[in-house]
Amino acid sequence: MSETKCTTCNDKDTGRCNTEQCTGSPVLPQNDASDIKQVVAVMSGKGGVGKSSVSALLAIALARRGYKVGILDADITGPSIPKLFGLVDRPEQFNNYILPVKTSLGIQVMSLNLFLPQEDDPVIWRGPILSSAVKQFWTDVAWGKLDYLIVDMPPGTGDVPLTVMQSLPLNGLVVVSSPQDLAMMVVGKTIKMARQACIPILGLVENMSYITCPHCGEKIQPFGHGSVKEAASKKGLPLLAVLPVDPELAKLADAGRIEDYEETSLRNIEPLVEVVEKGYNRKVEGCENCHHQ
Amino acid sequence: MSETKCTTCNDKDTGRCNTEQCTGSPVLPQNDASDIKQVVAVMSGKGGVGKSSVSALLAIALARRGYKVGILDADITGPSIPKLFGLVDRPEQFNNYILPVKTSLGIQVMSLNLFLPQEDDPVIWRGPILSSAVKQFWTDVAWGKLDYLIVDMPPGTGDVPLTVMQSLPLNGLVVVSSPQDLAMMVVGKTIKMARQACIPILGLVENMSYITCPHCGEKIQPFGHGSVKEAASKKGLPLLAVLPVDPELAKLADAGRIEDYEETSLRNIEPLVEVVEKGYNRKVEGCENCHHQ
Numbered sequence: 078m079s080e081t082k083c084t085t086c087n088d089k090d091t092g093r094c095n096t097e098q099c100t101g102s103p104v105l106p107q108n109d110a111s112d113i114k115q116v117v118a119v120m121s122g123k124g125g126v127g128k129s130s131v132s133a134l135l136a137i138a139l140a141r142r143g144y145k146v147g148i149l150d151a152d153i154t155g156p157s158i159p160k161l162f163g164l165v166d167r168p169e170q171f172n173n174y175i176l177p178v179k180t181s182l183g184i185q186v187m188s189l190n191l192f193l194p195q196e197d198d199p200v201i202w203r204g205p206i207l208s209s210a211v212k213q214f215w216t217d218v219a220w221g222k223l224d225y226l227i228v229d230m231p232p233g234t235g236d237v238p239l240t241v242m243q244s245l246p247l248n249g250l251v252v253v254s255s256p257q258d259l260a261m262m263v264v265g266k267t268i269k270m271a272r273q274a275c276i277p278i279l280g281l282v283e284n285m286s287y288i289t290c291p292h293c294g295e296k297i298q299p300f301g302h303g304s305v306k307e308a309a310s311k312k313g314l315p316l317l318a319v320l321p322v323d324p325e326l327a328k329l330a331d332a333g334r335i336e337d338y339e340e341t342s343l344r345n346i347e348p349l350v351e352v353v354e355k356g357y358n359r360k361v362e363g364c365e366n367c368h369h370q
Numbered sequence: 371m372s373e374t375k376c377t378t379c380n381d382k383d384t385g386r387c388n389t390e391q392c393t394g395s396p397v398l399p400q401n402d403a404s405d406i407k408q409v410v411a412v413m414s415g416k417g418g419v420g421k422s423s424v425s426a427l428l429a430i431a432l433a434r435r436g437y438k439v440g441i442l443d444a445d446i447t448g449p450s451i452p453k454l455f456g457l458v459d460r461p462e463q464f465n466n467y468i469l470p471v472k473t474s475l476g477i478q479v480m481s482l483n484l485f486l487p488q489e490d491d492p493v494i495w496r497g498p499i500l501s502s503a504v505k506q507f508w509t510d511v512a513w514g515k516l517d518y519l520i521v522d523m524p525p526g527t528g529d530v531p532l533t534v535m536q537s538l539p540l541n542g543l544v545v546v547s548s549p550q551d552l553a554m555m556v557v558g559k560t561i562k563m564a565r566q567a568c569i570p571i572l573g574l575v576e577n578m579s580y581i582t583c584p585h586c587g588e589k590i591q592p593f594g595h596g597s598v599k600e601a602a603s604k605k606g607l608p609l610l611a612v613l614p615v616d617p618e619l620a621k622l623a624d625a626g627r628i629e630d631y632e633e634t635s636l637r638n639i640e641p642l643v644e645v646v647e648k649g650y651n652r653k654v655e656g657c658e659n660c661h662h663q
Contacts, residue, residue, distance in 0.1 A: 125417040154528045201563055239496065266490050298617070
């Protein structure tokens, strides 16, 4: 926990908001080289449910609508974003700031993998260093003018998600899950964590929902079905997208050409894009005075 | 990094082995209430590729062969093991030790989720506390007599995998991946990390390799194919199992009845079980004097 006191709350003298849920630590201000309107995190708790794909597709859809978009890859020890976009250039420095690397569509990307000599070099760091790397991606990167910054979170509820929730001015959180009960349980942890940190949850995305057999055209639901919709309704959250396992997407992702994914295939995520597009200003219940509001 | 010096190396005065790769930190001894013959970790680096399923199936296969088996769930912030086995009992204490919870087949399980009031309560801990929780699962748990302890690792190469590799006397590591290049890149990080820590890698497991269409019986390969086999041969490691996406397994896992998975379906992992069964004593090249040997 940061020792700096919360400066925006009613309770700023104690460093705590006057609600029990709020962590009360200070949000880091934007630097002089950044002007970001909305920050949206994509999270899951469970690994491998497609956070990075959803982050990338959301960014692509927004960029195609004409917005200026960035992706902050907060998955320091398992970063996927550069690979999805085929990015290999090392970020350059300018006036003490680090410059993000641009995709073909003009999406600004910052990821630890862009700094590694080889993409499969491991980053064997303990929590405090992981956290400070993520903070630097916010404080030391010249993001420029962005309509949306998408934060691709790592799995779990450890150091890095905690740091992102406490330090970045998140406007909202998108929670991704596969339709397994097991995944939903871990997703439940994420939802509770977000609520404790006063971060508004925009809604859920069900990924790996089904696969269409290329031989007979029938839909297969390899991980069961219905549990994400049920969980969304139980938690009072909207289900914003239901996405298939798409071998075409896997192939493009492996080739670093995710931006070639067809417009029509992106229709599935339109409700998600619209929610992000219109921005989010709902207060989190019981946390009216919080700095995250 | 632990400050205690390495006591088993030639270089014990410096706390460092005389090979560059070795981390040199001390392995924690077994406690008086544990007598474990082999410790095998299941790891990936990438989340959601089925580490927990592979850990569980390996444990089940070994238990069915008559061995005494335990599972240490090292995925503190995203634990899946209790859910797979339908375990809900809180671990009891006995003589200052924590007792693992037993599955129907008699597999001894220790997981942080067994201590939570609700299974979807988040564990919002920073790295040092996560690491000490994992260490406690080794030092404070009365594992009893075990032929094999399987360690289900969290994704990433952060605090917890690092702690497990440095502190537990691992006899070997099994690396699980799905057949995406993306997953293989992150798996490459795990392999490099294991080699830096002088942990012998038993081999690779390709999970989510294919799905058999229940309508037409054709095999679909949703995430591409061949990359794990290729990577195994490039890295000089055996490919020990190729596992399908099995809706039946997903259903049993969601119902907490993974032990009811049919004997015949376990045949896929026989080469893995046999490698683990015969034990592992190969030295890691260039690390002959290391405490892990």
